[in-house]
Amino acid sequence: MPDGGPTTHGEQRPPTAPTPTPTGAVPPPRGPATAPPGPTPALRRTGLLVTLVLGGLTAVPPLSMDMYLPALPAVTTSYGASAATVQLTLTACLAGMALGQLVVGPMSDKWGRRRPLLAGLVLYVLATALCVVAPNAALLVVFRLVQGLAGAAGIVIARAVVRDLYDGLAMARFVSTLMLISGAAPIVAPLIGGQLLRVTDWRGVFGVLTVIGLGLLLLVHRVLPETLAPEDRHSGGFRATLTTMRGLLADRPFTGYLLAAGFASAALFAYISASPFVVQEIYGASPQTFSLLFGINSVGLVGAGQLNGKVLVGRVSLDKVLALGLTLMTTAALALLLMTLGVFGEVGLVPVAAGLFVLVSALGLVTPNTTTLALMRTRNAAGSASALLGTSSFLVGAVASPLVGVAGEHTAVPMAVLQLSCALLAAACWALLARPRRIPAGAPHTGGADS
Numbered sequence: 001m002p003d004g005g006p007t008t009h010g011e012q013r014p015p016t017a018p019t020p021t022p023t024g025a026v027p028p029p030r031g032p033a034t035a036p037p038g039p040t041p042a043l044r045r046t047g048l049l050v051t052l053v054l055g056g057l058t059a060v061p062p063l064s065m066d067m068y069l070p071a072l073p074a075v076t077t078s079y080g081a082s083a084a085t086v087q088l089t090l091t092a093c094l095a096g097m098a099l100g101q102l103v104v105g106p107m108s109d110k111w112g113r114r115r116p117l118l119a120g121l122v123l124y125v126l127a128t129a130l131c132v133v134a135p136n137a138a139l140l141v142v143f144r145l146v147q148g149l150a151g152a153a154g155i156v157i158a159r160a161v162v163r164d165l166y167d168g169l170a171m172a173r174f175v176s177t178l179m180l181i182s183g184a185a186p187i188v189a190p191l192i193g194g195q196l197l198r199v200t201d202w203r204g205v206f207g208v209l210t211v212i213g214l215g216l217l218l219l220v221h222r223v224l225p226e227t228l229a230p231e232d233r234h235s236g237g238f239r240a241t242l243t244t245m246r247g248l249l250a251d252r253p254f255t256g257y258l259l260a261a262g263f264a265s266a267a268l269f270a271y272i273s274a275s276p277f278v279v280q281e282i283y284g285a286s287p288q289t290f291s292l293l294f295g296i297n298s299v300g301l302v303g304a305g306q307l308n309g310k311v312l313v314g315r316v317s318l319d320k321v322l323a324l325g326l327t328l329m330t331t332a333a334l335a336l337l338l339m340t341l342g343v344f345g346e347v348g349l350v351p352v353a354a355g356l357f358v359l360v361s362a363l364g365l366v367t368p369n370t371t372t373l374a375l376m377r378t379r380n381a382a383g384s385a386s387a388l389l390g391t392s393s394f395l396v397g398a399v400a401s402p403l404v405g406v407a408g409e410h411t412a413v414p415m416a417v418l419q420l421s422c423a424l425l426a427a428a429c430w431a432l433l434a435r436p437r438r439i440p441a442g443a444p445h446t447g448g449a450d451s
Contacts, residue, residue, distance in 0.1 A: 051174075053219050054161060055181025057117075057154030060124070060216070061097055062182070064151055064209060065090065066189035071202035078202065081137040089137070089144045096148020098394035101156040103149075105387025106241040109234045113157050113164070113383075114226045120153020121217040128213055131206040154216070156386045163375045163382035164227035169314050171375065175368040176309025180302055232380065244381045248388060256433025257374035260326070262392040263426035264366045267329065267419045269397030271297075271360060274404035274415035282412055283349040293353050297360040304364025318369045319435060325365030326430060330423040332359035337416035352412070359419060366426070373434070 068090075076086045100120075107116045127146040134140040158178070166174050196205050234240060249255050279290045304325075312321050336355040339347045371389060378385045400422065404415045 049219075049223050051177060052181070053216070053224055054158045055178050056212075056216050056219070057158040058178055058182040059185035060151045060154045060213070062185040063189050063212065064093060064128075064147060066185070067193040067196075067205055067209060068202075069190055070193040070197055071205050074197065074202045075137075075140070079137040079140075085137050085141075088141045092141045092145040093148040093151075094394065096145045096150075097152045097155065098148075098391050100149035100152025101387040101390040101394075103387075104153045105156045105160065105383040105385075105390075106234075106244065108157050108160055108228070108383035109244070109381050112226050112228045112230070112233060113161055114220075114224065117153050117157045117220060117224075118217065120150045120157075121213060121220060124150035124153070125210055125213040125217060128206055128210045132203045132210065152390070155390050156383065159371065159375065159386035159389070160382040161224070161227050163379075163386070167376065169318075172313045172318055172368060172372040173309045175372050176305045176313070176364075179305035179309075179364065179368055184298070184302060228382075234381070241384065244384050245388060248378060248381060248385055251377055253434040254374050254377040254385070256429050256435070257370045257377070258389055258392055259429035260322075260426040260434065261367065261370035261374065261389060262396040263422045263429065264326075264329065264363060264370065265393035266396045266400035267333065267359065267422040267426075268363055269400050270404050270415055270418045270422065271356060273400075273402075274412065275356065278352070278412045278415060279349065282410060283352060285349055289349075293356075297357050300357050300361035301364045304361045305368055306364075308365050308368055312365075318373055321365055322369040322373070322430065323435075325362045325369070326423065326427040328362035329359055329366065330420070330427060332356075332362065333416060333420035333423045337413070337420050340412040340416045359423075370430075 072083075072086055072090075075081075075089070076083055079086070104116050104120060124147060127143050127150055130143045131140060131147065134143055162171060162174055162178070192208075193205055196208060200207070234244065249258075275294065276290060279285045279293060280287065285293070308321060332355050336352065336359070338344060339352055339355065344351075374389055375382060375385055400418060403418055
């Protein structure tokens with residue numbers, strides 16, 4: 001199909017920013033023979049199953065991280081290791097997921113989506129199985145690093161597949177649908193892990209993750225065909241990859257959406273890191289109350305994502321919905337800061353919990369739209385673009401998480417300051433780099449009646 005022509009979903013494909021070739025030249029316009037493939041008949045027949053598979057791939061990171069959390073004390077006891085050493089098993093997995101995306105994304109642009117994805121899932125299954133039999137903490141750290149590197153394939157390629165198949169409003173709706181699955185994973189993963197520890201030990205948790213990885217591998221092999229046509233793949237090695245990524249980062253709107261997504265994720269990481277101490281230590285809530293509030297906030301995040309995909313997309317421009325999400329985030333973070341500073345006097349748990357709910361729920365409007373708008377800027381390098389989006393969110397979040405504890409466990413001010421700073425930085429990056437001042441003829445259209 002020609003660029004800008006209608007897709008098989010009835011959406012208008014906007015022209016996208018050209019991706020530089022390895023030599024730095026802009027590739028010529030692509031005709032109908034080389035246009036991105038629409039969903040194949042096989043994908044249309046198994047649409048729900050494919051959606052579940054892609055959602056499962058994006059749920060692998062929270063499952064790998066959060067199912068294991070209740071088992072940390074048992075791992076410490078089992079190995080006779082220090083808590084700091086066992087914490088490295090989490091850090092190693094997170095670092096692997098961040099760095100692995102930078103490797104797998106460009107690989108999928110060069111060799112297609114299926115082969116790197118299948119290879120990553122095979123390696124994930126093997127690494128997770130090795131975690132089951134790890135004889136000491138040091139080897140468990142190594143196996144968790146490999147597990148994270150391999151698990152990155154699912155994250156980055158799932159987004160790239162969505163970009164191959166959808167564009168414009170259809171992509172925004174599909175990304176919001178994926179949030180329903182990936183957003184539920186952090187809610188249920190610790191619960192599953194805790195229940196598993198009733199019937200097995202911590203090694204059994206990795207056994208279940210191995211079975212989940214094997215099931216995804218079989219499903220991907222059976223129901224997910226190749227979505228990147230051979231003529232759309234890149235040739236070249238490491239230098240070509242760097243050139244492609246440099247070209248993506250040189251596109252100001254893409255970089256604006258990427259940075260907005262990264263800083264918004266940092267606000268979420270700050271919440272995840274600090275909320276157990278804020279809710280329980282400062283405001284005196286029980287662990288059960290904290291779990292309930294965490295679940296309610298997760299439901300708010302998923303619900304806002306569904307509101308975005310089912311109601312707002314197609315009626316309001318993606319940039320305006322993104323602006324609404326950033327405004328809600330900033331307002332909630334400012335309210336939290338004023339409350340933690342005592343401007344309103346002594347406040348209880350309910351107002352603070354309400355502020356956290358609004359902030360986390362707003363991410364359901366920010367995350368799918370920054371992802372969609374960034375991927376709409378590229379068609380020839382969706383894997384590399386997806387890698388940059390994922391890695392930036394992981395790295396910025398990893399840097400932000402420790403900062404919430406700089407003043408100790410008995411004040412929530414650092415959390416609120418960090419969340420407000422991240423919200424303001426996300427809004428500034430969007431407004432200064434990405435937000436369209438006007439839409440000239442032929443410019444990418446972000447959808448909605450009022451764009």
